[in-house]
Amino acid sequence: xxxxxxxxxxxxxxxxxxxxxxxTYSVSGNPYLFWYVQYPNxxxxxxxxxxxxxxxxxxxxxxxxxxxxxxxSFHLKKPSALVxxxxxxxxxxxxxxxxxQLIWGAGTKLIIKP
Amino acid sequence: EPEVTxxxxxxxxxxxxxxxxxxxxxxxxxxxxxxxxxxxxxVEFLVSFYxxxxxxxxxxxxxxxxxxxxxxxxFTLKIRSTKLEDSAMYFCASKEDPSTDTQYFGPGTRLTxx
Numbered sequence: 001x002x003x004x005x006x007x008x009x010x011x012x013x014x015x016x017x018x019x020x021x022x023x024t025y026s027v028s029g030n031p032y033l034f035w036y037v038q039y040p041n042x043x044x045x046x047x048x049x050x051x052x053x054x055x056x057x058x059x060x061x062x063x064x065x066x067x068x069x070x071x072x073s074f075h076l077k078k079p080s081a082l083v084x085x086x087x088x089x090x091x092x093x094x095x096x097x098x099x100x101q102l103i104w105g106a107g108t109k110l111i112i113k114p
Numbered sequence: 115e116p117e118v119t120x121x122x123x124x125x126x127x128x129x130x131x132x133x134x135x136x137x138x139x140x141x142x143x144x145x146x147x148x149x150x151x152x153x154x155x156x157v158e159f160l161v162s163f164y165x166x167x168x169x170x171x172x173x174x175x176x177x178x179x180x181x182x183x184x185x186x187x188x189f190t191l192k193i194r195s196t197k198l199e200d201s202a203m204y205f206c207a208s209k210e211d212p213s214t215d216t217q218y219f220g221p222g223t224r225l226t227x228x
Contacts (some may be wrong), residue, residue, distance in 0.1 A: 032215050043118070043205060043221035044157070051215060090157065094215060101147065101170055102217060104157040 002027045004093050006105035013081045013112050021076040021108045023065075023091030032094035033074040034102065035065055039087045047089075050074060061085070081112045116140045118220035120206050126226045127196055135191045135223045137206030145209040146189045147217060148181065150174070150202040157205070163189065196227045 003026045013019045025031055035047040048059025055067045065076045076089060091105040119138045127133050139146050148160040161171040163181055180192045189208075193200055203224050207217040 034216070036219070043120075044207075044219035046216055046218060049216060092157075095159075101159040101162055101172075102149075102157075103159070106156050 002093060002095055002103055004091050004103055004105040006089075006091055006108045008108050009106075010109040010111065013110070015083050015112050015114050016080050019078050019081045019085070019110065019112070021089050021091075021110060023074045023076065023105055024072050025074060025091075025093050026072065027093055031067075031072075031074075033065075033067065034092045034094070035059065035063070035074075035076050036090045036092060037087045038090065038107070044090065047076070083112045083114055086110055086112045118206055118208055118218050120204075120220035120223050122223060123221065124224045124226070126228065129198055129227055130195050133193050133196055133225060135193075135204050135206075135225070137189045137191070137220055138187050139189055139206065139208030140210075140218060141187070143208035143210050143218075145169075145211070145217075146181075146183070147207040147209075148191045149205045149207065149219075151205065151222075152199075152202040160191070160204075193225075196225075198227050201225055201227045 005024045033050045036044040037047050038044050047063050048057050050057045050067045058064045063078050067074050088107050088109050090107045092102040095101045095103050121136045146163040149157050151157045159172050161175045162169045178194045182190050203222045205222045206220040209217045
């Protein structure tokens with residue numbers, strides 16, 4: 001069965017420092033991977049995706065993610081964190097065995113401290 | 115920028131009552147989805163809808179649930195007889211066509227069943 005794991009419930013980073021939010025996946029076939037962000041009392045907002053091509057994907061708000069096939073990982077990164085980046089981040093994979101539904105990780109709460 | 119909208123933002127109902135959650139997908143999108151997120155848990159796929167019919171549904175989406183696209187703009191989720199465990203955040207999403215992979219989410223409806 002396909003699955004997504006986000007091993008950290010919470011990540012704390014000081015403002016200005018680089019941040020990484022981890023995601024690993026298990027799929028049959030080629031993965032289609034996504035990152036979404038959920039701000040308090042808001043919906044899920046698309047950040048970036050990997051379908052094919054360059055392993056480093058750039059997305060909204062200065063975020064990027066690196067696809068690593070050998071490690072089955074798709075970690076979200078940002079070189080310099082902002083307090084406004086504090087939110088809940090979800091990694092997801094498209095279920096190729098189904099009709100494009102997304103399978104979600106549990107989410108990681110990112111806290112950026114001033 | 116076009117966005118998915120959902121109403122109401124919060125719905126409180128008594129157990130056994132019927133509720134209808136409403137969504138207006140992005141206007142040129144063809145695929146529609148409902149997901150739910152029980153407090154503190156993962157986002158879970160409920161159902162996908164295309165060409166006026168359900169294309170995929172999860173085990174959660176039992177006979178108590180139904181979806182409808184009553185006109186050219188609305189996409190609704192009906193729960194016929196709500197249970198306490200239906201309390202969750204319900205997200206609607208839409209996608210443009212089969213060749214795209216990015217689903218765009220609404221802000222969600224928080225359903226509280228008493």
